[in-house]
Amino acid sequence: MKKLIAAVATVSMMLVFLVACNTNGTVSVSLAEVTRSLFYAPQYVALEKGFFEEEGLDVELQTTWGGDTTMTALLSDGADIALVGSETSIYVYAQDSRDYAINFAQLTQTDGTFLVSKEPRPDFNWEDLKNSNFLGQRVGGMPQMVGEFVLKKHGIDPHRDLNLSQNVDFANIPSAFSSGDYEYVQLFEPTASVFEKEGTGHIVASFGEESGKVPYTVFMAKQSFLNENEETVQKFTNAVYKAQQWVQEHSAEEIAEVIHPYFEDTEIDMLAASIDRYKQQGSFAEDPVLDEEEWENLKDIMDEAGELPTDVPYEELVNTKFAEEVLSN
The missing domain is CATH 3.40.190.10 (Periplasmic binding protein-like II)
Structure with a gap:
């Protein structure tokens, strides 16, 4: 993260994705995932089951391989939304970024x-x-x-x-x-x-x-993006929640069948066994709300490792507006 600001400038000149309306009326959203992982099964379910499309979104997924590069892509507008560990938002905040990353929808709630x-x-x-x-x-x-x-x-x-x-x-x-x-x-x-x-x-x-529970992997976006694209973010969160519900209601074997295109080199029975292991220990968040107790646990873990750069209040980097809206409806 120490080289993040310099890297942002470089990536900004290389590639920029912006939310835009397609000719068919859908809104394009670029999504960067920190790695390709079975741990993110609900995300792939949302893509494969058409939950984003049902919300009028055309989500383009890119794998950016690593926390630093993922946050660089997000902060430089190389991605609209990032799926990455919530600790990265704290690192960015500690660098006095004027438009820092806000956690708005949780995907996983344990270590994987x-x-x-x-x-x-x-x-x-x-x-x-x-x-x-x-x-x-x-x-x-x-x-x-x-x-x-x-x-x-x-x-x-x-x-x-x-x-x-x-x-x-x-x-x-x-x-x-x-x-x-x-x-x-x-x-x-x-x-x-x-x-x-x-x-x-x-x-x-x-x-x-x-x-214990911790906001291990979270969807986040820049504060400016949330302010300027509230409807898009709400629709994105709606789709994520649909996928979370679907994962909770279906078997590991059914989930494996759906997301197999993202893991073609792994046999379906092995995917199912791994998904079942995650389901049994409650790794997949059941809803997108990132609560304060999980946030405090995250900070305790970072502090114990000597990696907490500053004590960031929950309200500063977590926005539960969109997650709470989808639950209320």
Whole structure:
């Protein structure tokens, strides 16, 4: 995030997407997702089931691969709306941005990573991690901060009690774990289940269950965009809520069938198993409201990791107007 402002200027000159009306009367919205993840299943349901189209929106999805690049795209008008960890809005706010990012609709409400061991550990205990070779996530990102929060909760100092590595890019973490001498790693689905099926790794714990509810992945937009496009944002939030309800009401197998086009390299039964794991631990938010208790938990996790740049009040970066409107109707 420290290089964010400079990067914004560069991207601004490269690419600009603006909300515009198409000839058929629909409104175009560019959406940037921080990564392609099964964790975002409700978003893909909204796209595939036509919920955005029902609201008169033509949503163009782009994957921007990483928190820094996603926020750069958003702040430079390279995207109208971003799906990214809510911690990024705090980083931007702390840089004294005049038009900062506002969280308006929550998609996931727990951490989405699982602790994976290279060897079977049927009687796993958190103490087993001490002195192990642990492949961690990027410094300052939610997976790493939640990981540290959970480890400390179990009396483990990740920087003293582990042989912690954090020098591998997010996209390369799975291959680095399988080919390296690491004993433990944090992985998202479906990678964790794929590793377990192949015998490459074994899921021994869930960071989502251990850390409690947190606004892990949220739709956000610049304050100016919210002010100037209230109707569009409301329609977008309506579609998200339709998808959230659909996910709650349908089986993991049905969800997997719908979103399979976004994960063509993964078998449907594996997608279903991963989705079921997320559904069982309540990872998918049931509605788009980001409540204050979750926001405070986020700040506690960031503070514990030494990554909270400033204590941002809930009312400053969270706008629940659109989410509450869709619930009231």
